[in-house]
Amino acid sequence: MNDEFDAIVIGSGMSGGWAAKELCEKGLKVLVLERGRELSVEKDYSDMLSPWELPNLDRINEEELKTHYPVAAESVGYALHETTKQFWVKEDEQPYETPEGAPFEWLRGYHSGGKSLMWSRQSYRFGPQDFESNKKDGHGVDWPIRYDDLAPWYDHVERFAGISGNRDGIPSLPDGQFQPAFELTQPEKAFAERVNKAFPSRHVIAARVAHLTQPTQEQMDLGRGPCQVRNHCHRGCSFGAYFSSVSATLPAARRTENLTLISYAIVQAIDYDPVSKRATGVRVMDANTRETKTYTARIIFLNASTVASTLIMLNSKSEAFPTGLANSSGQLGHNLMDHFGGAGAGGELPEFDAYYHAGRRPGGIYVANYANITEHDKPFLRGYGFQGGSSRPGWTGNRPGIGEDFKQANRTPKPWTIGINAFGDMLPNFRNNISLHPTKTDKWGMPVAVIDCRLGENELKMMQAASKDALAMMKAAGCTNIWSSEDRGVTMESLTSPGNKIHEMGTARMGRDPKTSVLNGWCQSHDVPNLFITDGSCMPSSAVQNPSLTYMALTARAANHAAELVKAGVL
Amino acid sequence: MTTRRQVLQGLIFSLGGAAALSAFQNAEAGEKKAGFYSADELALVTFLADSVIPRTDTPGAIDAGVPAYMDHLHLTWASAKTQAEHRGQLAGIKAKLDGFGGRNVNALKQLDTAAFAGNDHWDYRSVKSLIATVYYLSEPGATEELHYELVPGRWIASAPIGEIGRTWAQ
Numbered sequence: 001m002n003d004e005f006d007a008i009v010i011g012s013g014m015s016g017g018w019a020a021k022e023l024c025e026k027g028l029k030v031l032v033l034e035r036g037r038e039l040s041v042e043k044d045y046s047d048m049l050s051p052w053e054l055p056n057l058d059r060i061n062e063e064e065l066k067t068h069y070p071v072a073a074e075s076v077g078y079a080l081h082e083t084t085k086q087f088w089v090k091e092d093e094q095p096y097e098t099p100e101g102a103p104f105e106w107l108r109g110y111h112s113g114g115k116s117l118m119w120s121r122q123s124y125r126f127g128p129q130d131f132e133s134n135k136k137d138g139h140g141v142d143w144p145i146r147y148d149d150l151a152p153w154y155d156h157v158e159r160f161a162g163i164s165g166n167r168d169g170i171p172s173l174p175d176g177q178f179q180p181a182f183e184l185t186q187p188e189k190a191f192a193e194r195v196n197k198a199f200p201s202r203h204v205i206a207a208r209v210a211h212l213t214q215p216t217q218e219q220m221d222l223g224r225g226p227c228q229v230r231n232h233c234h235r236g237c238s239f240g241a242y243f244s245s246v247s248a249t250l251p252a253a254r255r256t257e258n259l260t261l262i263s264y265a266i267v268q269a270i271d272y273d274p275v276s277k278r279a280t281g282v283r284v285m286d287a288n289t290r291e292t293k294t295y296t297a298r299i300i301f302l303n304a305s306t307v308a309s310t311l312i313m314l315n316s317k318s319e320a321f322p323t324g325l326a327n328s329s330g331q332l333g334h335n336l337m338d339h340f341g342g343a344g345a346g347g348e349l350p351e352f353d354a355y356y357h358a359g360r361r362p363g364g365i366y367v368a369n370y371a372n373i374t375e376h377d378k379p380f381l382r383g384y385g386f387q388g389g390s391s392r393p394g395w396t397g398n399r400p401g402i403g404e405d406f407k408q409a410n411r412t413p414k415p416w417t418i419g420i421n422a423f424g425d426m427l428p429n430f431r432n433n434i435s436l437h438p439t440k441t442d443k444w445g446m447p448v449a450v451i452d453c454r455l456g457e458n459e460l461k462m463m464q465a466a467s468k469d470a471l472a473m474m475k476a477a478g479c480t481n482i483w484s485s486e487d488r489g490v491t492m493e494s495l496t497s498p499g500n501k502i503h504e505m506g507t508a509r510m511g512r513d514p515k516t517s518v519l520n521g522w523c524q525s526h527d528v529p530n531l532f533i534t535d536g537s538c539m540p541s542s543a544v545q546n547p548s549l550t551y552m553a554l555t556a557r558a559a560n561h562a563a564e565l566v567k568a569g570v571l
Numbered sequence: 572m573t574t575r576r577q578v579l580q581g582l583i584f585s586l587g588g589a590a591a592l593s594a595f596q597n598a599e600a601g602e603k604k605a606g607f608y609s610a611d612e613l614a615l616v617t618f619l620a621d622s623v624i625p626r627t628d629t630p631g632a633i634d635a636g637v638p639a640y641m642d643h644l645h646l647t648w649a650s651a652k653t654q655a656e657h658r659g660q661l662a663g664i665k666a667k668l669d670g671f672g673g674r675n676v677n678a679l680k681q682l683d684t685a686a687f688a689g690n691d692h693w694d695y696r697s698v699k700s701l702i703a704t705v706y707y708l709s710e711p712g713a714t715e716e717l718h719y720e721l722v723p724g725r726w727i728a729s730a731p732i733g734e735i736g737r738t739w740a741q
Contacts, residue, residue, distance in 0.1 A: 050710070050721050051708040052708060057704065060648075062648065185729050229723045230722060353732070356735040357735070358726070358735055402622055402679060403622065403676070406623060407716060410707070412738060413738045
């Protein structure tokens with residue numbers, strides 16, 4: 001193997017795939033280091049199995065579940081099955097710690113493509129206000145960029161990834177380069193109209209999801225095809241219809257012939273030369289053989305996912321950086337955020353029972369954030385969006401009757417239901433942090449993560465308001481048999497734990513001042529200019545939108561900037 | 572004329588054979604290893620499955636191999652705790668049926684009515700739900716009683732229900 005590389009990308013997931021693609025397409029020789037195995041569509045995807053071909057109703061043996069997946073079983077039970085367990089980390093083999101009473105649900109996928117295989121594909125741009133919120137309310141540090149800096153890169157990644165959505169014209173949730181949206185159901189259309197009539201500043205829209213509905217020639221050339229509306233996405237997609245590194249960015253990088261990907265390569269640390277003030281190499285241990293090796297390149301992109309990237313940085317200690325690489329600010333590992341929930345409501349809309357759907361749509365509806373954007377009467381900072389959708393529950397054993405009557409009753413689906421659940425904006429807070437355990441290491445000798453992340457009063461007030469809003473919207477829509485988080489009330493204990501939304505971010509934040517931030521506006525280390533971090537670690541604030549699309553845009557922007565610096569001889 | 576009891580006994584003896592298991596590949600047809608259920612438990616589960624979801628103009632739960640599937644499920648999926656709970660549920664159902672007059676359809680109707688009228692008898696409701704789940708996700712349940720598309724290929728958000736037909740199995 002040729003060991004001469006221009007760039008090393010650590011991680012092949014959502015952002016690492018983008019870094020690899022952009023750098024390869026700019027002509028750089030790129031090495032991608034992936035700590036897990038390389039997935040095979042033929043062996044690892046189970047999307048072509050019918051329900052009766054799934055072993056044991058697709059349930060994982062209960063003892064196995066308890067031993068290997070205790071956190072994931074609670075957090076992502078909707079996606080963790082006998083035929084999908086190969087995508088989820090066995091937690092007993094990859095330990096981490098949290099303080100008593102402050103759980104953090106760290107959900108991981110260690111294989112080529114990382115969590116881009118398992119994501120829920122919701123894809124929303126941040127709005128102009130999201131780049132200004134830190135400056136406005138004084139929490140965290142000001143974003144060093146604004147919406148207009150990122151807008152062309154959102155265009156760039158949307159065109160390549162393929163995002164289905166409508167042009168909704170909501171200034172705080174900007175439109176993008178969309179393929180046709182999945183049509184709303186009758187109850188969803190009614191819900192959208194009625195909510196907007198009762199609350200004119202609230203907009204219910206079709207979910208924007210990374211599914212091809214009208215693929216471009218470029219997408220088809222990569223072997224991708226249109227979404228087949230199966231909603232088996234968590235089993236992988238043999239059609240390559242939803243965006244993942246495996247379906248899209250890694251194949252694009254490969255066709256340049258500039259890509260080398262090494263599997264089972266666990267990065268332990270990044271070496272630093274105080275004379276040149278550059279990161280000089282990446283120390284790797286082979287997961288199977290435990291052999292170690294150092295790879296070198298002119299630039300390094302760190303995309304191992306927020307917690308893992310932070311661990312690598314914290315573990316990269318030197319005389320110049322005794323608390324972790326590029327940590328002159330002391331901010332590395334701090335300001336950890338995730339979206340959080342715990343507020344929602346649903347109800348029935350039987351007036352539409354003369355209608356039914358065909359196909360299994362892989363998305364639903366979205367309620368754009370209005371709190372502190374168009375509604376300013378809130379006793380908290382920032383806001384929340386809602387994800388949801390309608391469905392018609394089908395057969396059930398939980399109904400009276402036996403025999404022919406029972407069978408007959410199940411031939412007609414139950415009434416339409418519609419529901420929404422909130423995703424809140426968590427304030428950046430220095431106290432929420434990731435650190436290295438002082439003594440415990442994993443089986444490869446890496447210190448295990450200690451994650452201490454807690455929600456605060458602002459988050460609680462926010463979710464209490466979201467809960468009331470969700471109920472009010474169900475009432476405004478004329479729903480019957482309404483259920484909501486108001487039934488039991490929203491308390492600190494009823495909020496979802498950090499990590500649960502799998503949007504962890506913020507521990508190597510961008511900022512304008514090297515004294516208070518790790519990265520500059522190009523996701524480039526203030527201290528170590530040939531080091532870029534473009535996974536969730538770089539985020540100064542979380543906003544309310546699912547962040548993957550923003551990671552993609554930030555990565556593409558940073559990679560193109562880095563390639564220019566390499567070509568200009570600056571790096 | 573063959574009595575119901577004889578039919579059930581025939582089915583019980585055939586369990587492990589291909590006929591009762593044809594729907595479920597993972598029930599490992601042909602294997603002769605010991606099952607989870609005792610003979611009496613298997614007879615009860617078979618009675619419940621056949622009574623709740625009998626053969627009509629479409630296959631019933633027995634045709635779909637539901638008892639064998641449930642046996643395999645508890646043998647290979649369930650923890651010792653779940654296994655014990657399930658045995659407890661069956662014992663509870665047996666006792667209740669005895670209270671309503673024995674293992675017959677009339678007694679089951681009374682138990683079913685009581686369970687749903689009074690939000691009660693969760694041992695029965697739990698087993699009934701499992702029978703329905705296994706049946707409606709079996710090939711006959713999903714494709715003959717209801718309908719299922721592995722690759723729909725299109726999204727129709729709302730169409731008159733008559734054009735769609737029956738409940739989607741999934």
